[in-house]
Amino acid sequence: MTRLSLTLTPIIIIGVAFVLAFLNLATPPASALHVSDFVVGLAGKYLCYAMLALAVDLVWGFAGILTLGHAAFFALGGYCMGMYLTREIGARGVYANANLPDFMIFIGWKQLPWYWHGFEWFPFAVVMALIVPAVLAAVFGFLAFRSRVGGVYLSIITQALTYALLLAFFRNDMGFGGNNGMTDFKDIAGFPLDRSTTTTALMVLSALFTAAAFLFARWLVGSRYGQVLVAVRDAESRTRFLGYRPEYYKLVVWTLSAMIAGIGGALYVPQVGIINPSEFAPANSIEAVIWVAVGGRGTLTGAILGAVLVNLGKTILTGAMPGAWLYALGGLFILVTLFLPRGIMGTFVRRTIGPALPTAREPQGLDAIDTEAADLHEAGVDVETTA
Numbered sequence: 001m002t003r004l005s006l007t008l009t010p011i012i013i014i015g016v017a018f019v020l021a022f023l024n025l026a027t028p029p030a031s032a033l034h035v036s037d038f039v040v041g042l043a044g045k046y047l048c049y050a051m052l053a054l055a056v057d058l059v060w061g062f063a064g065i066l067t068l069g070h071a072a073f074f075a076l077g078g079y080c081m082g083m084y085l086t087r088e089i090g091a092r093g094v095y096a097n098a099n100l101p102d103f104m105i106f107i108g109w110k111q112l113p114w115y116w117h118g119f120e121w122f123p124f125a126v127v128m129a130l131i132v133p134a135v136l137a138a139v140f141g142f143l144a145f146r147s148r149v150g151g152v153y154l155s156i157i158t159q160a161l162t163y164a165l166l167l168a169f170f171r172n173d174m175g176f177g178g179n180n181g182m183t184d185f186k187d188i189a190g191f192p193l194d195r196s197t198t199t200t201a202l203m204v205l206s207a208l209f210t211a212a213a214f215l216f217a218r219w220l221v222g223s224r225y226g227q228v229l230v231a232v233r234d235a236e237s238r239t240r241f242l243g244y245r246p247e248y249y250k251l252v253v254w255t256l257s258a259m260i261a262g263i264g265g266a267l268y269v270p271q272v273g274i275i276n277p278s279e280f281a282p283a284n285s286i287e288a289v290i291w292v293a294v295g296g297r298g299t300l301t302g303a304i305l306g307a308v309l310v311n312l313g314k315t316i317l318t319g320a321m322p323g324a325w326l327y328a329l330g331g332l333f334i335l336v337t338l339f340l341p342r343g344i345m346g347t348f349v350r351r352t353i354g355p356a357l358p359t360a361r362e363p364q365g366l367d368a369i370d371t372e373a374a375d376l377h378e379a380g381v382d383v384e385t386t387a
Contacts, residue, residue: 009301010211017043017207021200037199042315044203044271046308047210051264053291053307054213054300055257060289061298062221063253064233065150068285069158070261072165073133075279077262079169079176080132082275083116084125085185092186102184103177113175122189129266130259137258138251145247145254150236159282166280181276188270199271206267210304213260217300220256229253290333296343305345 020043023035052074059065091098095105099112118124140161144154172178191198220226231239232246240246269275287310295306310332318325340347 009214009304013047013207013211013214013304017047017204021204024196024200037196040196040199040203041271044199044206045268046311047203047206048264048268048271049288049291049311050210050304050307051206051213051267052261052288053295053303054210054217055261055264056288057292057297057300057303058217058221058253058257058260059250060292061300061303062226062229062233063250064236065250065254066152066155066289067158068155068282068289069160069162070257070288071282071284072162072280073137073258073261074265074268074284075162075165075169075275075277076133076136077129077265078269078275078279079182079265080119080125080129080262081266081269082182082185083119083176084122085188085270086182087116087120088188089184089186093184101177101182103180103182104175107172107178109175116175126266129262133258133262133265134255137255141251141254145250148247159285162280162285163282166277166282169277169280177276179277181274181278183274183276185270185273193270193273202267202271206271209263209267213263214300214304217260220253221300225249225252287329290329292343293333294336294340294343296345296347296349299343299345299349302343302345306343309344 020035020040023033024037024040027034029036052070055073056067056070059067059070086101089101093102095102097105100109104112119128144157149157168174169176169181170179176182185193187193188198188202191201193199221229228239228244229249232244232249236246265279288307291306291310292303293306294302294310295304296302310329313328313332314325317328336343
């Protein structure tokens, strides 16, 4: 990653989003330059996936945690927004009940569950889309990292987590719509979802949040904390012997990445119009890992690029040959592993300016830790007491 990517990546994301918005709203449908609502909706969907890919790259590319369950945090953020959108329907539902969603009336519920209260307010839903994934990630991460679970064992546990949530949300008595989930949304914050202006606004918001998430992630990995995090990734035992507590560094980035994924899920639901337990499917988490591998692990920009390119290919290929997509995805992953192990961005950066680093002309990872330890030692400070 370079300082150039810090400037260009958010500019490109926001610039493309505004161009699509302009071509959608300011050109007549008959014009060759007109961009349809369908394309705008696809762009918004890809941007939400890009936030999930960024979250995965933070923990996999910079902390060395191969997560196979990050779709769980994406889905939880989506369910928080889905609960708000369902409450927003009010008396316009099939059963014309202003308090209970249609699916609750259908299965015989008489009153709204306590955990649904508050979701009639949009700001509350947004806050919960951050808090719910963060709490789950913090509890899970504290237990896993404190026990020093790592490697393939941690990957399997993360996959088990999302699969457990998949089974739980399938149950009607969970109060989230069971297998069918929640759909038939009418509006968001008072704006009808079936209007071009709302679709475009959601896409632009997705672009702004993706750019903000990128800048935040870029700042995080370029800070002193990020340098220690890279050291934990490269040699955890050595970093621990220098007086640092790797489990806490992992826990922080794990929780922050869950919040980024949750925001992505919250923006995803009003744009696709449905949220159901299939979003917890382990295959979704595995796909996110493939996006990052294709784009370039540990580059952040590559994560966004991989999410957009792979999903664009999925859209095209599933339309032309629906049954061939999974084979194509598996083949893509194999080809990237064999011929582009650093991904698209990782290979490009390495060939043009050398190895990708969080910041230029500064020691990174273990080099940064060793440099800091040496400085402290010269100053007569014990490293163990400063960690």
